[in-house]
Every structure is written in C-alpha cells, then in structure tokens.
Amino acid sequence: MLGMYNRRMTKQLQYIICVFLSVPFMGFSDGIVSLGSPVTEIIVALGADERLAGIDDSSAFSKALSKLPQVGYYRMVSAEGVLSVQPSLIISSEDAGPPEALKKIKDSGVPVIQVPADKSLEGTVRRIRAVGEALGAGEAAEQLLKPIEMRLENPLKALDPAPKVLFIYARGGGASNVSGNGTGAHEMIQLAGAKNAVEGFRGYRPLTPEALVASQPDVLLMTRQGLDAIGGEKSLWSLPGMQNTPAGKNSRIVVMDEVLLLGFGPRVVDAMDQLRAELTEE
Amino acid sequence: MKALQAPHLKLWWVLIPLLVGTLFLSLSVGAYPLSLYKVADILKRVMFQGPQADIDASVLLSIRLPRVLFGAIAGAGLALGGVCMQTLFRNPLAEPGLMGLSSGAALAAATVSIFASQVPSLLANPFALPFAAFAGGLGITALVYRVSNQGGQLRVDAMLLMGIAMNALCGALIGLLLVIADDAQLRNITFWSFGSLGRADMKSTFVLACIMLFPIWGIWRQREAMNVLLMGEADAANMGVRVERLKFYLVTLSCLMVGLVVAMAGLIGFVGLVIPHIARLLFGVSHQTLVPASVLLGAMFLPLMDMLCRTAVAPAELPIGMMTSLMGAPFFIFLLLRKRAL
Numbered sequence: 001m002l003g004m005y006n007r008r009m010t011k012q013l014q015y016i017i018c019v020f021l022s023v024p025f026m027g028f029s030d031g032i033v034s035l036g037s038p039v040t041e042i043i044v045a046l047g048a049d050e051r052l053a054g055i056d057d058s059s060a061f062s063k064a065l066s067k068l069p070q071v072g073y074y075r076m077v078s079a080e081g082v083l084s085v086q087p088s089l090i091i092s093s094e095d096a097g098p099p100e101a102l103k104k105i106k107d108s109g110v111p112v113i114q115v116p117a118d119k120s121l122e123g124t125v126r127r128i129r130a131v132g133e134a135l136g137a138g139e140a141a142e143q144l145l146k147p148i149e150m151r152l153e154n155p156l157k158a159l160d161p162a163p164k165v166l167f168i169y170a171r172g173g174g175a176s177n178v179s180g181n182g183t184g185a186h187e188m189i190q191l192a193g194a195k196n197a198v199e200g201f202r203g204y205r206p207l208t209p210e211a212l213v214a215s216q217p218d219v220l221l222m223t224r225q226g227l228d229a230i231g232g233e234k235s236l237w238s239l240p241g242m243q244n245t246p247a248g249k250n251s252r253i254v255v256m257d258e259v260l261l262l263g264f265g266p267r268v269v270d271a272m273d274q275l276r277a278e279l280t281e282e
Numbered sequence: 283m284k285a286l287q288a289p290h291l292k293l294w295w296v297l298i299p300l301l302v303g304t305l306f307l308s309l310s311v312g313a314y315p316l317s318l319y320k321v322a323d324i325l326k327r328v329m330f331q332g333p334q335a336d337i338d339a340s341v342l343l344s345i346r347l348p349r350v351l352f353g354a355i356a357g358a359g360l361a362l363g364g365v366c367m368q369t370l371f372r373n374p375l376a377e378p379g380l381m382g383l384s385s386g387a388a389l390a391a392a393t394v395s396i397f398a399s400q401v402p403s404l405l406a407n408p409f410a411l412p413f414a415a416f417a418g419g420l421g422i423t424a425l426v427y428r429v430s431n432q433g434g435q436l437r438v439d440a441m442l443l444m445g446i447a448m449n450a451l452c453g454a455l456i457g458l459l460l461v462i463a464d465d466a467q468l469r470n471i472t473f474w475s476f477g478s479l480g481r482a483d484m485k486s487t488f489v490l491a492c493i494m495l496f497p498i499w500g501i502w503r504q505r506e507a508m509n510v511l512l513m514g515e516a517d518a519a520n521m522g523v524r525v526e527r528l529k530f531y532l533v534t535l536s537c538l539m540v541g542l543v544v545a546m547a548g549l550i551g552f553v554g555l556v557i558p559h560i561a562r563l564l565f566g567v568s569h570q571t572l573v574p575a576s577v578l579l580g581a582m583f584l585p586l587m588d589m590l591c592r593t594a595v596a597p598a599e600l601p602i603g604m605m606t607s608l609m610g611a612p613f614f615i616f617l618l619l620r621k622r623a624l
Contacts, residue, residue, distance in 0.1 A: 054597065072598030075469055078480050080345050081597030083337070084313035095466070098473070100481045108340035203464035 032135075033082055034059055035074040036093025039115060041265035042131040043091065046140050054085035056096070061259045079104035091134050093117045119184035121152050121191065124264045147269045156193045156276055163279055164197040165189045165254075166217035166247065168207060168236075170226040177204040178211070184262040185221065192275040194219075209241035217247045219279060223258035254278040293565055297578040301354075308350045308585040313596035314341045344483070352482035352490060353588045353602075354581040356547055357557075359494050359539035361580025362501060364554025365561075365572060366536035369508045370529060371438055374562075374617075377554040378540040381445040381533070382422040384551075385452035387544045388475055390418020392459045395470045411474070416545035422448055423537050436529045477548035477603030479588050486546055493542060497535040498577060504531060505569035512567070550584070550603045552610025557583055559617060 031053025034040040040059035043049060049064065056074035060066040071081045074093060079101040082090065087110055092102065094117040106112050115130035116123050125148055132141020167185035170176040179185040180201040189196045197217040198205070205211070220236070230236055233253065242248035260271045310318045316338060324339045334343070367376040378384070394414040426448055430441035456471075463471060501508075507528050510518045519525045543550065561575035584602070587609065591600040 057598070069597055072595075075466070076473055078313070078592070078597070078599040080341060080592065081313045081599055083341055083345070084315070084597045098481065100483070104345050104483070107344055108337055109335075110337070206461075 031085060031087045031089075033071065033085060033087040033090045034092075035071075035077060035082075035090065035096040036117070037061060037074075037259055038117070038127060038263050038265050039091050039093050039131060040065065041259060041263055041267075042128050042141075042144075043135065045144055045266040046132060046135055046137045048135050048137065051135075053087050054082065077101055079108075083108060083110065089113065089134065091115065091131060119187050119262070119264045121148060121264075121268065124148055124266075124268050125152070127264075128266060144266045148266075151269050151272070156191065156272060159193040159279065162193065162195040163218040164216060165194045165219050165221050165279070166197040166212075166215055167221045168226065169204060170222065170230045176207040176226075176230065178207050178215075179204050184264060187264075188261060188271065188275060189221065191272050192279060194275075194279055209239070212239070212241040213244045215245075217245055218252065220247045220253040221261075221275070222253060222255055223261055224255050225258050227253075227255055293571055293575055293578075297575065297582075301578050301582050304582045304586055305350055305354060308353070308589045309342065309346055311589050312346060312592045313599075314345075316342060316346075348482045348484050348487045349479045349588060350585045352487045352547070353479050353585040355487070355490050355494050356479070356543040356550070357553055357580035357582070357584025358498065358577040359490075359543050359580070360550060360553035360584070361557035361561075361576040362498060362573065363536040363540040365558045365569075365576050366501060366532040367554065368558055369511060369569070370532045370536075371442065372512060372514075374559065375555070378536055379449070379551070379554075380442060381426045381537075382448035382452065383419045383537055383540055384544060384549050385449045385456075386422025387415040387419030387541065388549060389422075389452040389456055389459075390414040391474050391548075392456050392463075392471045393418075395467050395474070396459055396463050412545040415474075416541050419541040419544055420537055422452065423533070423541075427533055434526065436526060436533075438529075473601070474548040475603070476601030477550040477606075478599075479547055479584075479602055480599065482547070490542060490546060494539060497539045500531065500535050502573055504528060505573050508532075508569040548601075548603060551607045552614065553580060553584060553606055556610045556613050559613075 030051055032043065032048070032051050033054040034043055034052060035056045037056075037058040040052075040055055041061075043052060044062075044065070052065075052068055054069040054071050055065055056077060057070050057072060058074055060068075060070060069085045071077050071085065074096045076098060077096065082101070082105055090102075090105060090110060090112040092112055092114050094114050096102065096114075102112055102114075113130070113134040115134070116126045118126075125145055128141050128144050128148075129138075132138050132144075167179045167183075167189065168176050169179060169185070178198050180196070180198055180203060182202045183204065186196045186199075197215040198211070222236075227233065227236065230239075233251075236242070236253070237248055237251060247253070254275060256271065256274060259265065260267055261275070306318065306321065310316050310321045316324075320338060321342060324334060324342050327334055328339065328343065334340075363378045364376075367378050367380065368374055370376070371380070391411055391414060394411050398410065426441055426444045427436070429444050430437050432440070460468065460471065507518070507523045510521050510523050511525065511528060513521075515525050518528075540554065557580045558572065558576045561572050561579055565571040565575045584606070587605045588602050591602050591605045594600055594605075
C-alpha cells in the first residue's frame with residue numbers, strides 16, 4: 001500500500017512539474033490526450049491545441065488536428081493505445097470508454113479528468129468550465145462562457161408557428177436515422193425555437209418512408225457530412241415518401257456542420273443563431 | 283499402438299520454446315514502445331526488487347501481461363473445445379458454436395446490454411454481462427443436448443440439426459434486440475460480439491486460469507477413450523469405452539471452457555476450428571499428441587492475433603474476433619477445397 005501511495009505521489013509530482021515548467025521530465029511530455037470531439041473543440045477554443053499529444057477519431061475535425069495520433073473511437077479506446085502517445089493528462093468526455101480501459105490508464109498514474117457529456121446549454125457551461133480548470137485556463141474559459149450564460153438568461157423565444165424540423169442522421173450505405181428525445185439534435189432544434197418532428201421515443205430510429213410521411217416535417221435538418229453521405233440534395237428529395245411531406249414539396253433543408261450542430265461546444269450559441277436564422281428566412 | 287505411447291518428444295521440444303518465445307514477443311510488441319530488452323529488465327526488477335513504479339512497468343504489468351496471459355489461456359481453451367467437438371461429431375469441421383453455445387451467449391449478452399438500463403443495479407455490476415453470457419451459452423447448449431438425448435442415447439445428428447435451428451433462432455432474436463437498441467447499447471453489443479482481450483486484468487486472468495485447469499486435465503485423462511471413439515460409437519462401446527458418459531463429458535467440458543472465454547472476452551471465432559487442424563497436420567490424429575499440441579498452439583495463436591490487433595492500426599485497436607476470423611476463414615476455405623480434391 002505504501003508503494004502505491006508513493007507511486008501516486010511521484011506521478012503527481014512529475015505531472016505538476018511538467019505542467020508548470022512545460023519541460024519534459026523523466027520521459028514525460030506535456031501532452032494531453034483528448035477523448036470526445038466536444039472536449040477537443042473546447043481545448044482548441046482555449047488555445048491549448050499545441051499541448052495536444054493525441055485525440056480520438058471523432059476529434060479529427062480540422063487538418064491540423066488530423067495530423068495528431070488518433071487513439072480510436074472515444075467510446076472504445078485501448079489503454080495501451082492512449083498511453084503510447086506518452087500523455088501527461090487525459091481529458092475525457094464522461095461517456096468515453098470502455099470503463100476498464102480508463103481505469104487502467106488511471107492505474108498507470110496518468111491523471112484522467114472526466115468532463116460532463118450532456119448535450120444541453122447547461123452541460124456546455126459545465127463542460128467548458130471543467131476543461132478550463134483541467135488546463136489551468138479558468139480565465140479564458142469564463143470568456144468563452146459569457147455568450148452562453150447570456151443566452152441561458154435570455155433564451156430564444158419559440159417560433160410561432162413552430163416549424164416541425166426533422167433531423168436526418170446519415171452515414172452512407174442507405175442507412176439513415178432520425179433523432180428522437182434525448183439526442184443533441186432534438187435539444188438543438190428546441191433551443192432554436194422549433195419543434196422536433198419525431199418525438200415520443202428516445203435516441204435514434206431508422207428512417208422509413210412511412211415514418212417520414214407520418215412525421216410531416218416542414219424543414220429537414222442535416223449535417224454537411226450526412227448530406228454528402230446520401231449523395232447530395234437531389235437524392236435526398238427523391239427518397240421514398242419525401243415528396244409527400246411539406247419539406248419535400250418546398251425543398252426546405254438546413255445544412256450545418258456536424259461538430260457545430262451536434263457538438264454543444266464553445267460555438268453552441270452560434271449554432272443556435274445559425275439554425276434560427278435559416279429556419280426563419282423565407 | 284505406437285500412437286498411444288507418450289507424446290512425441292519433438293512436440294514438447296518444438297512447441298514449448300515456441301510458446302515461450304511467442305509470449306515474450308507479444309509482451310514487447312504493441313502501441314506503447316517496449317523493447318524485448320526492456321521487458322526482460324522490468325521482469326527482472328520486479329522479481330528482485332519488488333513492485334516497480336515507472337510507467338513502462340505499469341504498461342507491461344497491468345495492461346500487457348494480463349492480456350497476453352489471458353490470450354494464451356483463452357486460446358488453449360478454445361482450441362481444446364474444438365478438439366472435443368470434432369471428436370464428438372467425428373467431423374473435422376465441428377466447433378462448439380455448432381451447438382448454439384456462441385449464439386446463446388450472444389443472445390444473453392445482448393439482452394443484458396439492452397434491459398440492464400431498466401435495472402440500475404445490474405448495469406453497475408461488472409459481472410452481470412459475463413455471467414449472463416455464460417448462463418445463456420450453457421442454457422442453449424443444455425437444451426440442444428437434452429432434445430437430442432433420446433432414451434439415454436445422445437444422437438449426434440439430431441444434435442447438429444437442433445444446433446442449427448437454435449443458432450437461427452438466437453440470431454433472429456438478436457436481430458430483434460438490435461432494432462430496439464440505442465446507440466450506446468448497439469456499440470456495446472457489437473464490441474462484445476467481435477471479442478476483445480483489452481478488458482483482461484490480473485484478477486480475471488487468474489480466475490480463468492484456475493477454472494480452465496480442470497477441463498484441460500479432464501480431457502487429457504480421456505485421451506485414449508477419445509481415440510477409440512473416433513472408430514465409431516459401436517466399436518468404442520465394444521472396446522469397453524463408456525460411450526454415453528464420454529459424450530456427456532466432452533460436451534460439458536468443452537462448453538465450460540468455451541463458455542468461460544466467450545463470457546469474459548466476447549465471441550472469438552475460428553480458433554477452435556483452425557488450431558486442432560494445424561495440430562493434426564503437424565503431429566497426427568492421436569489425442570495423445572492432439573490434446574497437448576492443440577493446447578500449446580492455441581496458447582500461441584491467440585496472443586499472436588492479439589498482437590496484430592494491437593499494432594495494425596495503432597494507437598487504435600482492432601477487435602480480436604475479427605482478426606481470428608480474418609486469418610481463420612481463408613484457412614477454412616483451404617481445408618474445404620483440399621477435402622474436395624481428395
């Protein structure tokens with residue numbers, strides 16, 4: 001037990017020296033591994049991207065980031081893979097896993113800081129604050145938080161009549177899903193003052209022609225990556241059942257960047273405003 | 283009767299050094315850089331100076347060592363499970379999955395993954411899923427066994443057909459569960475159905491090793507009876523083998539071994555099929571050599587495959603079940619083609 005205690009102490013000491021002097025010490029670099037794209041986005045927004053030593057697959061949303069070692073999808077990382085980039089700190093979304101791998105990383109003496117993963121404005125505030133604290137950049141984090149806290153105090157008013165928005169999540173190969181309660185898309189649609197066209201179930205369900213017609217969306221919402229995956233707008237409008245919906249008849253679609261729309265990161269207010277603007281324009 | 287004498291000397295001389303070499307190699311290869319020299323150095327320091335605190339030692343001892351040992355024991359169990367089934371069915375293409383073991387375990391695991399969210403205490407319990415998978419696999423196999431056991435006699439052909447039906451049924455039910463699963467549950471089920479040694483730690487490795495010893499020892503004791511069984515059940519009975527008891531033994535012990543591995547590491551296919559074949563090609567069909575050769579080759583094969591999984595897309599990782607099938611399936615096709623040519 002004493003050995004364990006000593007080991008922890010030594011590790012922490014090394015870590016503190018590393019962070020404050022930014023000097024590689026006994027094989028340690030000041031490298032951060034970020035697990036989960038929302039976390040990575042905050043790290044980049046706080047100007048700490050230079051300190052990243054590795055990211056998960058979902059975080060490779062810019063050219064500079066995709067040059068970093070990628071340790072696999074953040075929900076199924078391997079302990080050894082993460083440790084192989086010699087990190088001094090892991091900042092991980094709470095839903096990263098598997099838990100066994102994270103436990104092994106912690107046991108090896110590298111600190112793992114888990115930050116809230118919930119997709120909501122409040123969640124974003126807590127997430128940014130937690131990442132800022134982990135990086136020792138509390139000031140910068142508060143700056144990022146200002147517009148979000150203002151938005152929390154003055155939320156966007158619901159549109160009247162609220163358009164019914166259907167978010168279609170496509171990954172190619174003909175498999176598309178629609179998002180029900182509890183998803184990031186559902187939350188974002190509501191935050192922008194609109195109504196989710198499919199409610200009454202949690203999570204994602206496959207998109208079927210009948211469900212599409214039954215939901216009668218006024219507007220479709222897709223990520224740019226998703227629209228590319230199903231082959232552009234033309235093949236979207238020719239999906240079975242699409243022409244029997246108001247959105248299909250009027251060809252109304254909002255296309256947004258996936259990280260912006262679903263990430264609930266530092267630009268969450270921009271995402272709300274952009275979606276709101278696109279929904280209200282005629 | 284020469285084949286029934288002690289195992290070939292060359293088997294031990296060749297396979298044991300190879301196994302030790304493979305295990306050492308597996309210990310030194312992975313995303314995290316550790317040279318063979320470093321591995322030896324850390325092991326030496328641990329032996330003579332007690333627990334080590336540096337990160338290299340931590341990666342080696344708490345991440346890679348359990349993985350390699352778990353892989354070796356699991357590989358031995360899966361291979362020997364295949365030997366039992368092939369002897370029982372007197373068919374070189376048999377494997378434990380034929381009796382619904384894998385699909386039963388997969389069905390139980392999927393059910394737990396999905397409905398655990400209704401029962402929070404289940405979700406938090408790390409033993410819930412392995413236990414359910416073990417019980418599910420054993421349950422389906424027991425059902426198959428029970429139905430094909432007519433009048434105190436185990437009808438092997440009925441067992442095969444019943445196994446196929448059960449596999450189809452479990453597959454359909456898993457499909458049904460996949461439809462209602464959400465994103466995280468889906469990921470959990472896929473993760474599990476391709477297998478991974480990444481979750482192994484020293485505790486689970488120790489448990490696996492302790493339990494696995496019994497079936498391996500039990501099957502080794504039956505090696506001569508298994509040789510006789512290959513000549514046919516009637517002949518075996520005439521030669522004094524208690525055939526029904528032997529068949530019960532083989533089913534139970536192979537299910538125990540394979541069920542345990544499946545429960546702890548997920549579905550890892552093709553090891554039970556391919557390894558006994560290689561063992562037969564190299565050392566002949568007598569169980570006197572087949573049993574130890576399969577155990578040793580299995581113990582080499584799985585850590586080797588896991589090494590590929592760790593390094594192919596490092597620092598990310600591939601699922602082990604995918605790798606064994608990727609390497610095993612072409613070999614299986616080769617066997618089929620060779621059989622047709624004969």
